[in-house]
Structure formats: C-alpha cells, structure tokens
Amino acid sequence: MTTDQAAAYPRVLDELLPDACHIDALRANNRIESDHSQLKARLRPMRRLKRLRCAQTVSAGHAFVRNIRRGHYELGVDAEPGLWLSAAFAELTLAV
Template identity: 75%
Template sequence: MRARLRPMRGLKRLRSAQVIGSGHAFIRNIRRGHYELGVDTEPRLWLSAAFTELTLAI
C-alpha cells in the first residue's frame, strides 16, 4: 500500500481509504487462494487467472 500512498501523498478522504483498503485485502486473498478463482492454475498465476475469470463473469 505504500507504493499507492506515496504518489497520492496520503489519503484525503475516508472513502478513498476504504476503497484502497478493500482492494488491497481482495488482492491479498486472491493471492493466498481464499477464493475459487484461478485455483486450477499455478500459484504464481492465480492473480491474472482470477481477474480473467472475473472479467468473463461480469
């Protein structure tokens, strides 16, 4: 999250802090395999496979 916060020079609003925090938690959970998205691929490719499956579902 530091890489995201430095260019923004901190979070100006509570809503943006909630969005950044939720997105960060979602990505961490995908990487740890907590969702059944992209689990049939190699662990290092879970994130890209999960987003591919999400785009097809939407």
C-alpha cells in the same frame, strides 16, 4: 488480544474483555504489523488518502488482491500459484 507492554492494558482489558487472552510478549504482533506494510508502502508515493471513501476503496481493493494471491478465494485455483491473480481476474471478467 495482542498489545504492546503498556501498563494500562491489563486492567482495561480485564474490565472490558474478561474472557480475552492478553499477549504482550515482545514482537508478538510483528505478523499483524507487517501485514499492512505493503499497503503503507503503496500509499506513501500517493501522499496518503484525503477522503474516507477513497481510503475504504483502496484498502478493500488491496485486501481483495492480497487474498486472491494467498488463495483464499476459489478464483483461478486451477492455475499455477504465480498466475492466480491474472487467472482470477480473467474469471471475474467472464462473470461480469
């Protein structure tokens, strides 16, 4: 479990999750925080999301596209890495 250095975390985590490894090193969660920075940048011009359903749809679509670009699915794997997204959507259109 990665958290900031708040004094309450160690006691609470020991009570709730005794087997968890608690990491509170400075900047340990930068990779986690930066993962959703592109989604936040996309939502700023849209002035946030007003409904929960809209938030779920946008975040699921964003995660799907990012996972295709990272090569987590077997969609478009035969294409060059820069063309994974377009090849994956071409395969999806054939499947639908």
